[in-house]
Amino acid sequence: MTSTTTEAPAETAVRRGRLRLDGVRKVLGGKEVVSAVDLETEPGEFLTLLGPSGCGKTTTLNMVAGHLTADGGLIEVDGRDITAVPPHRRSMGMVFQSYALFPHMSIADNVAFGLRMRKVAASRRSKRVAEVLEMVGLDGMSERHPRQLSGGQQQRAALARALVIEPDLLLLDEPFSNLDAQLRVRLRDEVSALQRRIGTTTILVTHDQEEALAVSDRIAVMADGVIHQLGRPREIYLRPATDFVAQFIGEVNALDGVAAGPVAGGHACTVAGATVAATPAGDPPADGAAVRLYVRPEVVRIGTVERIGTVERAGSVEQPGTAGQTGTGDGDGLRGTVRDTRFLGSRIRCVVATAAGTVTAALPFDARVPGVGEEVTCSWRPSDASLAAR
Amino acid sequence: MSRLTRLLGGAFAVLVGLFLIAPVAVTVASSLTTTSYVTFPPQGITLRWYAEVFQKPEFLSSFALSALVALAAAAISAVVGLAGGLAIHRYRFPGRGALEAVLSSAFAVPTIVLGIGLLQWFAQMGLASSPFTLLLAHLVLTVPYAVRLVLAGLAGLDRAAEKAAAGLGAAPFMVFWHVTLPAVRGALIGGAFFAFITSFDDLTVALFVVTTDLQTLPVRIFNYMQYDYDPTVTAIGTLMVLFAVVAVVVIERFVGVAKLFGADQDHK
Amino acid sequence: MAAVGRLAGGQVSGGASRPRRRTGLLLALPAIAIFALLFLAPLFTLVANSFRTQTGAFTLDNYARFLGDPFYRDVLWNTLKVAGMTTIGCLLVGYPFALYMRGRSARVRNWLALLLLSPLLISMVIRAYGWLVVLGPNGPVAAVFEAFGLTAPQLLYNDTAVLIGMVHVMLAYMVLPLMGSLDRIDPTLVPAAKGLGAPGWTCFWRITLPLSAPGMLAGAMIVFSLTASSFVTPAILGGPKVKLMPYFVYTQATTTLDWPYAAAIGFVLVVVTTGLLLGYARLLRRGNGDVVFG
Numbered sequence: 001m002t003s004t005t006t007e008a009p010a011e012t013a014v015r016r017g018r019l020r021l022d023g024v025r026k027v028l029g030g031k032e033v034v035s036a037v038d039l040e041t042e043p044g045e046f047l048t049l050l051g052p053s054g055c056g057k058t059t060t061l062n063m064v065a066g067h068l069t070a071d072g073g074l075i076e077v078d079g080r081d082i083t084a085v086p087p088h089r090r091s092m093g094m095v096f097q098s099y100a101l102f103p104h105m106s107i108a109d110n111v112a113f114g115l116r117m118r119k120v121a122a123s124r125r126s127k128r129v130a131e132v133l134e135m136v137g138l139d140g141m142s143e144r145h146p147r148q149l150s151g152g153q154q155q156r157a158a159l160a161r162a163l164v165i166e167p168d169l170l171l172l173d174e175p176f177s178n179l180d181a182q183l184r185v186r187l188r189d190e191v192s193a194l195q196r197r198i199g200t201t202t203i204l205v206t207h208d209q210e211e212a213l214a215v216s217d218r219i220a221v222m223a224d225g226v227i228h229q230l231g232r233p234r235e236i237y238l239r240p241a242t243d244f245v246a247q248f249i250g251e252v253n254a255l256d257g258v259a260a261g262p263v264a265g266g267h268a269c270t271v272a273g274a275t276v277a278a279t280p281a282g283d284p285p286a287d288g289a290a291v292r293l294y295v296r297p298e299v300v301r302i303g304t305v306e307r308i309g310t311v312e313r314a315g316s317v318e319q320p321g322t323a324g325q326t327g328t329g330d331g332d333g334l335r336g337t338v339r340d341t342r343f344l345g346s347r348i349r350c351v352v353a354t355a356a357g358t359v360t361a362a363l364p365f366d367a368r369v370p371g372v373g374e375e376v377t378c379s380w381r382p383s384d385a386s387l388a389a390r
Numbered sequence: 391m392s393r394l395t396r397l398l399g400g401a402f403a404v405l406v407g408l409f410l411i412a413p414v415a416v417t418v419a420s421s422l423t424t425t426s427y428v429t430f431p432p433q434g435i436t437l438r439w440y441a442e443v444f445q446k447p448e449f450l451s452s453f454a455l456s457a458l459v460a461l462a463a464a465a466i467s468a469v470v471g472l473a474g475g476l477a478i479h480r481y482r483f484p485g486r487g488a489l490e491a492v493l494s495s496a497f498a499v500p501t502i503v504l505g506i507g508l509l510q511w512f513a514q515m516g517l518a519s520s521p522f523t524l525l526l527a528h529l530v531l532t533v534p535y536a537v538r539l540v541l542a543g544l545a546g547l548d549r550a551a552e553k554a555a556a557g558l559g560a561a562p563f564m565v566f567w568h569v570t571l572p573a574v575r576g577a578l579i580g581g582a583f584f585a586f587i588t589s590f591d592d593l594t595v596a597l598f599v600v601t602t603d604l605q606t607l608p609v610r611i612f613n614y615m616q617y618d619y620d621p622t623v624t625a626i627g628t629l630m631v632l633f634a635v636v637a638v639v640v641i642e643r644f645v646g647v648a649k650l651f652g653a654d655q656d657h658k
Numbered sequence: 659m660a661a662v663g664r665l666a667g668g669q670v671s672g673g674a675s676r677p678r679r680r681t682g683l684l685l686a687l688p689a690i691a692i693f694a695l696l697f698l699a700p701l702f703t704l705v706a707n708s709f710r711t712q713t714g715a716f717t718l719d720n721y722a723r724f725l726g727d728p729f730y731r732d733v734l735w736n737t738l739k740v741a742g743m744t745t746i747g748c749l750l751v752g753y754p755f756a757l758y759m760r761g762r763s764a765r766v767r768n769w770l771a772l773l774l775l776s777p778l779l780i781s782m783v784i785r786a787y788g789w790l791v792v793l794g795p796n797g798p799v800a801a802v803f804e805a806f807g808l809t810a811p812q813l814l815y816n817d818t819a820v821l822i823g824m825v826h827v828m829l830a831y832m833v834l835p836l837m838g839s840l841d842r843i844d845p846t847l848v849p850a851a852k853g854l855g856a857p858g859w860t861c862f863w864r865i866t867l868p869l870s871a872p873g874m875l876a877g878a879m880i881v882f883s884l885t886a887s888s889f890v891t892p893a894i895l896g897g898p899k900v901k902l903m904p905y906f907v908y909t910q911a912t913t914t915l916d917w918p919y920a921a922a923i924g925f926v927l928v929v930v931t932t933g934l935l936l937g938y939a940r941l942l943r944r945g946n947g948d949v950v951f952g
Contacts, residue, residue, distance in 0.1 A: 067553050087556040088564075094557045100550035104572040113568070114558030158554075165558060403758045403770075406751060409826065410773055413788025414780055416798065420791055429796035474689030481682025489686055492693045498935040499701070500887030502904045503924045506911045507700030510707055510921065530696045533689060591781040593890050598911065608783045615787060615894070624791070627784035638772075638779050647775050 016078050017043045017168050017201030019064065024073035026059050026225075033059050035225040036073065042217075044199040046192065050212040051222035052248065057205045058173060060222070064203065065092045065171055077168050088117070093162030093200075097174040099154045101146035107133070107157050108142035114165035132164045133157075135194070152183050159191065163200070170195070170202040176211060188215055209249040213237060221245045229281075238296060239386030241281035246294040253300065255293040255334075255356045256390060259285040266382025269293065272355035274334050278385035285389055292390040299384035300361035302350060302370055303333060303377040333379030334359060338370045352378055414631055421624035428621050439625035449626065452610040459521055459606065460590035463528045467585035468578045470529070471536025475574070478537070479544040496534045504530060505598035512599070519601045527595045532585035536578075539645055543577035544570075580645030583637045590633070701928075708921035720922035730906075734926070737903045740820055741886040745832075747825040748881045749874065752832035756873075757866075759833070760840050767837075774830040782827075786894035789823050790814065793895075819895040820902075824885050831884065832877035839873025840866070879938045883931035903927050 019041045026034040034056040041047050049057035062068040064075060066087030075083045082090055093114075101110050108129050115125045133139050136156040146154055155175060162170060175191070176184045192215040195202050206212055212219050213233040220230045221244070229241040240246035246254060257271035266277040267284055269291055278293050285291050336354030347362040348369055359378045363369070370376050416430045421439055423432035443449055477483065478490060508527050517523050547570065555565045593608040600609050607630070611623055641647055711717045724730045759770050777785055791797050793813040803810035813819055843866065851861045889904035896902070903923055910920035 062553075065553070065557055067556070086562075087553070088559050088561050090557070091559075092557050094554060096548075096550040096554060098548050098550050100548050100554040102551055102555070102569055102572075104575075113555065113560070117555075117559035117564060161554070161558065171557075399754070399758045399761075402754055406755050406829075407773060409751075410776060410829070412792050412798075413785050413826070414776070416792050417784060417788040427796060428791050428794070430791055430798050430801070470688040470692065473685040473687075477682045477684075477686035477689070481678060481685065483679045483682035483686060485690060486682070486686070489690055489693065492697060493689075495932070495936065496693070496697055498883075498932045499697075500904070500924075500927055500931055502887060502889045502907055503704065503928050504697070504700065506907055506917075506920055506924050507704040508696065509911060510917055511700035511703040514703055526696055529692050533692055537689060587779065591783075593781075593783050597908065608781060611783050611787070612890075612894075615783075615790075623787055627781070627787055630781045630784050634779050634781065638776075642772065647772055647779070 017041070017045075018078050019169055019201060019203070020074075020076040021060070021064070022074040022076070024060065024063060024075060025071045026056070026063060026068060027071050028059065033225050034063070037222075037225075037227055039220060039227065039230070041201055041203070043201055046195055046202045046204070046215060046217045048204040048206060048212040048216040048219045049222055050206060050209060050219050050248075052207055055222040056225040057222045061094075061171055061173055061203060061205045064169065065094050066090045091165065091168045092171050093165055093167035093169070094171040094173065095155070095158045095162050095175045097177055099146070099158040099175075099178075101154055101157055101161070103146055106143050106145055107138065107149070107160075110146070110157060111142075111161045111164050114161065118165065128164055129160075132160045135163070136160045137190075151179050152187055155179065155187060159194075163198070167200065170200045172202060172204040174206055175204075177206070177208070184211075191215070213249075221248065223248070238299065238384050239279055239281055240294045241386065241388055243292070251297055251360065251362075253293075253295040253297065253359050255295065255359070257291055257293060257356070257387075259287055259289045259291050259387070261287050263382070267387060269387060271334065272357075274355070276334060276379070277382035278380075278387040279383055281386040281388045285387070290390050291387045293385055293387045295359070295380055295385040297349070297360045297362035298347075299380045300359060301333075301379050302338075302352070302361055302363065302367075303379060304370070305335070305375045305377060333377040335375070335377050338372050338374045338376055341369050341372060343369075352376060354378065417624050417627045418631060421621055421628045423621055426620055428619060428624055439621040440629075442620075442622045443625050443629070446622070448605075449607070449610060449622075452605050452607045455521060455524075455604070456590050456607040459525050459528060460586045462525050463532050463589035464582040464586040466525075466529060467532040467536040468582040470533050471540045471581055472574065472578060474533070474537045475540025475544060475577075476570075479541055493534050493537055496530065501531070501592075501594040505595040508595065509598040519599055519604055521604070524596060524599050524604070524606065525589075527599050528585075528589040528592060531592065531595065532581075532588050535584055535588070536581035539577035539581040539584075540574050542645075543574035547573035576644035580641045583640045583644075587634055587637045591630070704921045705925055707918050708925045710918050712916065712918060717918075720919050721926075723919065724922055724926060730923075733901045733903055733906060736901050737886050738930075740817060740824070740892070740900070740902060741882045743817070743821055744824040744828060744885040745878050745882045747821055748828050748832035749878065751825060752829055752836060752877065753874070755829075756833045756836040756840055756870075759837060771830075771834065774833055777827045778830060782890045783894070785827070786823060786891050789819070789826070789895055793819055793822065814895065815897040815899055817896070817900055820892045820900050823891045823895045824888065827888075827891060828881045828885060831880045832874075835876040835880070836870060836873040839870045839876075843869045876938070876942075879934060883934045887927055887931045 019039070021037050021039040024034060024037045025032065033054075037056075037060055039047075049060060051057045059068060063070045066082070066085060070083055073083070074081060077090070101107075102113065105113070108126075111129045111132060112125050115128060120128070129142065130139070133142055136159050138153060138156050138160060141149065141153065141157070146157065149157065155178075158175070172191070176188050179187060188211055195215075204212070204215065213236075216233055218230060218232055219236045221228045221236060223244045229236060229245045231239075236245065237249055240249065240252065243254070246252040255271050255276075257269040257276070260268040260270050260275060262268070262284060263277050266279050268275055268277045270276075271293065276293065278295070334352075334354045334356060336352040336359060338350060339353050339358070340349075340351040342349045343365075344362075346365060348365060348367060350361045350363055350370065352359045352361065361378060420428050420430045420432050422435045422437070423429055424434035424436045424438070425432075474489070474493075478486060505527075508523075508530075512519075512523055551573075552565050552569050555569045556562070560568060591608060592606070593612055596606045596609050597612075600606060605613070607626075611626060615623060638647060708720055709716055709718065711719065724734075755774075759767050762770065793799055795810070799813060800810040813822075847865050847869075848861045851865055852858075856864065887904055889908060892900060892902050893905055893908070896905075898905075904927065907920050907924045907927065910916050910923060914920075
């Protein structure tokens with residue numbers, strides 16, 4: 001994968017690969033594991049189905065691949081209804097968690113398999129196999145058998161086998177989870193770069209949120225058979241729409257409050273007497289509606305409370321490049337007392353007890369660390385936090 | 391102390407090894423004797439008794455019968471084993487539990503009881519002794535092994551490989567041909583060879599099924615031994631041992647002999 | 659039932675499960691036919707016949723005769739005795755051998771296992787015949803005795819001959835489960851005990867031996883029941899003087915032609931041996947499912 005490909009199918013591939021799921025359902029063993037999933041990809045998009053095991057993401061992928069038949073709904077690729085088309089008449093390149101290489105065939109034969117099934121002439125076949133193996137960085141390995149390859153190499157071979165047929169969609173089912181941590185990161189970045197180069201629409205299934213954030217154009221967070229939120233990684237991370245999304249992807253401060261109308265850059269709400277703001281995850285709530293705010297520790301800024309005479313002024317001091325900006329629209333943020341600070345290497349964790357509950361902030365390593373017991377304010381940019389009806 | 395124990399252990403292991411190979415080694419060696427009675431160590435060296443074997447038409451015809459039945463048993467066991475193994479591994483159907491139960495208990499029923507049961511059942515059905523009834527009787531002994539080996543082969547196959555093949559454009563039969571079948575190829579070859587030697591060597595069941603003019607090789611040898619004590623039998627024995635060695639090499643190559651006996655109780 | 663089929667089928671669901679079940683049944687049909695017609699039917703015939711007189715009327719006479727006649731009670735007892743002795747013989751030879759195997763490399767172990775299994779792969783007639791030669795008057799054992807100026811004892815056509823022949827075949831059935839059990843013993847236990855001051859022998863008695871008990875038990879069950887139901891090896895090595903049940907099943911069926919009585923002896927044999935094995939298997943399954951074979 002280090003060398004660049006000579007022949008880029010991107011030109012042709014990028015125009016196709018529009019997948020559409022419309023109300024897709026699946027019942028397994030009397031339980032509805034996928035309930036009415038709607039999804040549409042752009043051609044060339046890298047979309048991830050993210051969720052814990054048993055959330056229905058793999059089942060959904062298997063329905064797209066045709067290994068499972070949907071019990072309801074519609075699956076379309078480029079406008080063609082494939083809901084009832086058997087897997088071998090679809091054009092999906094799939095990479096499995098176990099790689100699923102054919103153990104009795106050499107790597108070249110594994111990769112050539114899809115071409116043989118398509119009755120591609122032998123000469124063209126071997127040329128294509130060589131090209132794709134080079135593309136994934138396995139040139140010179142073609143005569144080896146799968147068990148003679150390392151996990152990472154097997155993964156590349158599986159990828160080559162899936163890509164050689166120039167599929168409508170590339171389906172990746174937890175492809176990195178059997179690799180050790182370092183290799184996992186390296187391969188996922190390589191796959192992501194390769195995908196961008198060749199432009200094949202890709203659906204990744206994973207339970208690893210960091211992986212999803214790192215490679216996806218968009219992420220669909222699934223739980224209990226439904227998509228909780230679909231959006232760009234930044235949006236999913238900073239502005240979770242539900243408790244589940246907020247909790248599943250990292251740490252979050254969840255604050256309950258009451259909606260108080262739109263303000264510049266967001267929507268205001270009252271939390272324990274203070275007015276703060278965030279971006280509504282869905283439709284803006286009606287004034288007075290009970291809402292919940294989701295604020296990631298990384299976006300929380302800690303401000304000092306200066307006492308000038310009897311007038312208190314809150315000011316932000318530590319966040320580089322944001323000095324003087326109080327971010328909360330009109331309020332001064334949540335006031336509280338620092339309970340604990342801890343140096344964690346890349347970040348400094350600061351726990352503040354406020355009237356709305358504990359707020360955790362993850363400050364940059366070079367930030368000024370407030371002392372324990374110090375009165376501070378917690379604030380954030382409204383665009384970096386979300387609020388949803390509760 | 392530990393050196394002494396090691397030495398003793400080694401000596402003991404050698405003794406057990408000698409004990410295990412003794413009957414075969416002695417049979418092979420004494421087949422070369424020039425005496426007209428069996429003796430060990432052999433006196434002189436001759437291949438006379440091998441020539442003798444080929445001059446006894448009753449042995450040759452028994453060999454032909456045994457080989458024919460064993461070949462048929464091997465082929466049928468492989469096919470039935472493949473189908474049965476696939477059915478149990480992949481499908482749910484009425485009678486599946488019963489089939490599995492019978493498959494696992496078949497090993498535990500004494501062969502001699504099967505023999506007499508078959509004798510009485512065939513008689514009741516009016517089936518006269520024939521190579522065909524012999525084949526039927528042997529299938530009961532061989533099919534359980536074939537099914538078990540196929541099941542082991544299928545258990546080792548990653549189902550995702552079949553999905554992968556389908557996704558790459560292989561129609562169901564092509565998936566079976568290119569992915570499923572290669573996964574159980576070793577099991578089928580090993581199972582077939584094991585079925586062959588099981589059928590070829592069987593005496594217990596054959597004794598109940600044969601008649602005087604339909605004698606398998608083991609039955610012929612068994613009867614010959616009752617009144618003749620010349621080295622012809624050792625020569626035949628050596629040939630049969632060679633046969634078995636070839637079969638064992640093939641089984642070991644494709645499935646591993648230990649797997650045949652490894653997981654439960656076999657009958658001989 | 660439909661729900662179960664769908665759950666287990668996994669691949670396809672709903673309406674598609676019906677043809678799948680038919681395919682499964684179709685594939686299993688040859689095997690089902692073989693077992694129904696050539697395994698279950700003969701066994702049922704056997705059991706039915708054992709409750710009949712020669713003319714076909716219902717009777718319990720065959721069992722009464724077997725259990726009431728001191729001669730046949732003796733046969734039953736002798737069968738159990740020979741099986742028990744073979745089991746003990748296999749333990750005495752097999753346990754040290756298993757310990758020896760445990761210390762070897764995987765490669766050597768594989769060869770030793772093949773060696774142990776070799777008797778099972780050789781024609782049983784030839785194997786028994788080989789023992790006739792080895793133990794016979796012109797064989798190597800007699801030659802060794804003669805070399806020392808001694809007369810060789812009668813080694814053939816008695817319990818000893820059967821015992822030797824049976825231990826030879828059955829050794830693998832004892833050693834392989836034993837190996838399985840020995841392999842499962844935490845290798846740090848013995849050094850730990852030694853560290854606590856236990857001498858080597860105590861370690862063996864207090865740790866290795868008790869922890870390998872499941873393997874010994876499994877091996878003993880298999881060896882016992884297979885020996886009790888063996889026919890060919892005892893018949894050739896023991897001859898008519900060694901009175902064992904399988905031999906009488908054979909003679910009653912083929913020489914005396916008293917099929918009902920042969921069936922009854924056969925059924926008693928099944929109860930003794932198969933009952934033992936299946937009962938043991940059930941016991942295992944009810945426990946922790948720890949199957950100790952091989």
